[in-house]
Amino acid sequence: MTTFLQQLFNAVALGGVYALVALGLTLVYGVMRVPNFAHGGLYMLGAYLTYASLTGLGIGYVPALILAAIGVALLAALMERVIFYPLRDAPHVSPMIAAIGVLFFLEAAVQLIWGPDFKQIPAPINGIVEIGGVIVTWQRLIIIAASVVVVVALNYFLKRTLTGATIEAMSQNREGARLVGINTNRVGALTFAISGLLAAAAAALIAPTLLVSPSMGEVMNLKVFAIIILGGMGSVPGAIVGAFLLSFAETFGGAYISLDFADVIGFAMLVLVLAIRPQGLFKRGT
């Protein structure tokens, strides 16, 4: 039972991080219809910017997280302007391939600047807490709390603010959005910025629990794509549900079936779902 609860905590924390990364990806897909393969690169960069802010600038964990999030957000918006916007009318494989180019560029650039070795980011609060016999690290609690806060904030932004509504409006009807006077170019850039922000925040949150490396974005990339396909591409609730489905499958599959094959289980689930329901679990109407 304790092991079970232990795993449950791990799964929730992991699911929170997956959700943050996947939400940005699904928003971008909804608004721009671009599967942004560079998204994992933004996540990875977020971890490195956090690391650099901590070690280079010597600032605290929270300011470092914020700085990294802002930096990556700006870069993502730039990417939209310079690459994806010009490619909006190109054949659909073009933006995908361009995004792959960006992913590798980011990876190589990070490796050039910070080297190929693993980096470690110290946890802001060390130690563990015991909750009802279950031992949890503070960092996991921070991850869970922070991801809840960010998801709630994002939800508030999308549902309660007019700017947030423009994002939803554009993903539901692009031309309708133009007709009410929404500048769809600006919304596109904004959505990319938000996706970068979320990815970097997620990276900064999870970084203290793992080793930071230039290739960490690749695996995450594949997982969040699996998540948004599972949830239905462009669907916000789908991304959250998909994130937890994957984290639970990985965590419990890893614990009770085989740790070696934890990653395989996630992708196998994806393949299985798609084989049965090619449109994902939450089909969007557009």
Next chain:
Amino acid sequence: MKGWMWWVAVFALAALVPLFGPSGYVLDIGVNIMIYAILAYGLNVLLGYTGQLPLAHAGFFGIGAYATGILTLKLGWSFWLAWPVAVAISALAGLLLGLVAFRTKGDTFAIFTLGVGVIIMLVINKWDALTGGNDGLNGIMPPAGLEALSKSVGLKLSGGFYYLALISLALTVIAVARARGSVFGRSLIAIRGGDDLARSAGIDVYSHKLRAMMLSTAIAGFAGGLYATYLGFLGSAATGPIQTFTILLYLLVGGLGTLAGPLLGPALMYTLAQNLKGLQDYQYIVFGPLLVLLIMFAPQGIAGLWMRLTARRTPPPAAPPTQKEASRAGS
């Protein structure tokens, strides 16, 4: 000069290379380029001709390579038997993937196949008992008789491998050219223009896509078998998405949907990568932006640019060759 005469000339020149007694290094680059080229030809069948972006390509390369390795090492088969069987296994695996994957289209197809690509790599990486896991497979032998044959004509084994790769490449080019120039191949081009249009033209889109997938993955497995016997050892890294993306880059540079592109791209990019020695680990600092610029400004690659230039220089042709198609998938 007619199209096929260029090819004969290129292959004749390439065949002369070992006779001048080049270093093993030069021959090694040649073999690597040819393996990559074969792989790119396979990708081109699906991406360039059929308009589908499969991101599990290196996985099938891995299936061919590992099948060859396992059959020769663990079952003691001769390479000459294991290789064609490995090709068949890759084609069959491609069929299985296609049966499911072609229920999806466009972005979802790409991402779905990417997921499968990762699974293939992970399974190879984790299935220690069969694949050697992280340690990989070691000690795969060169093809039986290749060394003796090479010696008998005064070459080293590396020269023998060079010719083996060259013949394999020639076979691939012939196969792909024939497929493209056929009734079947025309239907693939039709599918590239859009499923609905192809359907209404009376083409059984699903079955054509499946066969294109099998040809594509068979060629990938063919390259994989060659790779296994040439290198002698296998690791799972060469079977993952990174490898797929690398081939994609090579193909784009060379020219998507062209017959020369899958050879030109690897020839140029692999050589370039070798010469950017200091940059080896960071080659994507250059290649990443290059990929972006290519897809934005020259989506037809070198072969496409060449065709556009020559087309402009010559007076308006009365009947341009039918193979001169643009690479864009939209219609």
Next chain:
Amino acid sequence: MLEVRDLSVNYGHFTALHSISLNVNPGEIVVMLGANGAGKSTLFRTLSGLQRASGGSAKWKNTPLTGGTPEYNVAHGVAQCPEGRLLFPDLSVEKNLRLGAFVHRKDTAGTNRELERVYTLFPDLVQKRNAPAGSLSGGQQQMVAIARSLMARPELLLLDEPSLGLAPMVVEQVFAAIQRVNEAGVSVLLAEQNAYAALDIAHRGYVMESGVLTLQGTQQELMTDDRVRSAYLGV
């Protein structure tokens, strides 16, 4: 007033609009009649800034409508309620309406006032205000679409095929609503296939065939002109 002078639109080699000139005076409902494919939607898309003109000009008061973007045209008093409605189906009715006032986003009080006004114009929408727009019936969705474009507080409303796919009873309601909108001071340019119903509420009208205006006249003149029928039925 709306002044369209020699407006042309080409799609590649195809001429969709051929040197169209027309005007709409303040306070008028002017109907643009014509069969499907005559070029009405192209005209509307051009006036709202979605489609670039190939030649000629269109002005609302002194605002040029052909050079800019939809944002510009909406902000300068010309809103389009498009064919097919183009609502945001998963958003609530009220959110659709609030987004309609996007160009006045700094003026929350004004938007709230406007919201009350459109709810009095379309009382049916009040109880549906929190329902997703996509869940409404076709007629109600059309009401939402018109209301959304009114939220931009336009002086000129471009209404493209508001009766499309609606049952006659509902068409009647929609047209009554258009009349109320007009009485509230909004000029209306209405593209309609449902010629007689549209003429009932219009002051004047034009008939478009294959991208050319072939007929114009007052309500009475067009009502009794057989050429209107032949514009639709070809005989």
Next chain:
Amino acid sequence: MLEVKNLGIHFGGNHAVQDVTASIEAGKITAIIGPNGAGKSTFFNLISGFYQPTSGSIQFLGQDITRLPTHDVVARGIARTFQTTTIYRELSVLDNAMIGHRVRTRAGLWDALLRTGRERHDEEESRAGGMAALERVGLAAQAGLPAGALTQEGQKRVGIAMALSSDPKLLLLDEPAAGMNPEETVNLMALIRELVVGGLSVVLVEHKMSLVMGLADEILVMHHGQKIAEGTPAQVSRDPAVIEAYLGSHAHGGQMGQATNGDAPAPGAVQLTKESKHA
């Protein structure tokens, strides 16, 4: 030759086509007309096998083709074109036509790789079939040009040639005059007539009434997903139900003699109670 019985399809709760029964005669030009959103295109997509109907049946030359996939429908002898000019612009005109002949050939991947006799035979036959189709539409001289280099009208003809080279008995044209200038439309009408004289049957969906009235032998009128009238152009254009569907009725009681508010519903007029969102 084509018998449609109680055909219907709904997307979600929306009945795009409902309970349509009609028969299309061989050797004639049948036009399907109706106001925007009437379900014409959906009906068209049903008979060409693009959509699977949710009710009813379709028989072609006495055989049931209701749920056949599109390529089988083409093989049985029904070919279609698209509303927008969808052809392969980067391929030659002849290649476009040859693509349409695929359904009459059987050579597959193995034949291609091994250059079998069947491959050579099929290739030869595709070429001949493609050229024959190009001759029918008057493009034989342009066979070698890239299709994208042709005029809009030429590209339309390429689209028709692609359909013709599958050797159809029935040709479905989806808004053939869309995007065409008046003089091009006239040429196109002449072409369609020639094809019918040559023994082909044609069904077309079209908005341009001048084309429909001048060309069609039979007209089938749809409104709100249902058939509301059928007959010759003269009959149909006098039919009150059609006039009402097209021009609407007066919201507050009409002044025009013909289209009064429905005191005397025309025979065949449908009960317009169901709302339909246009598909």
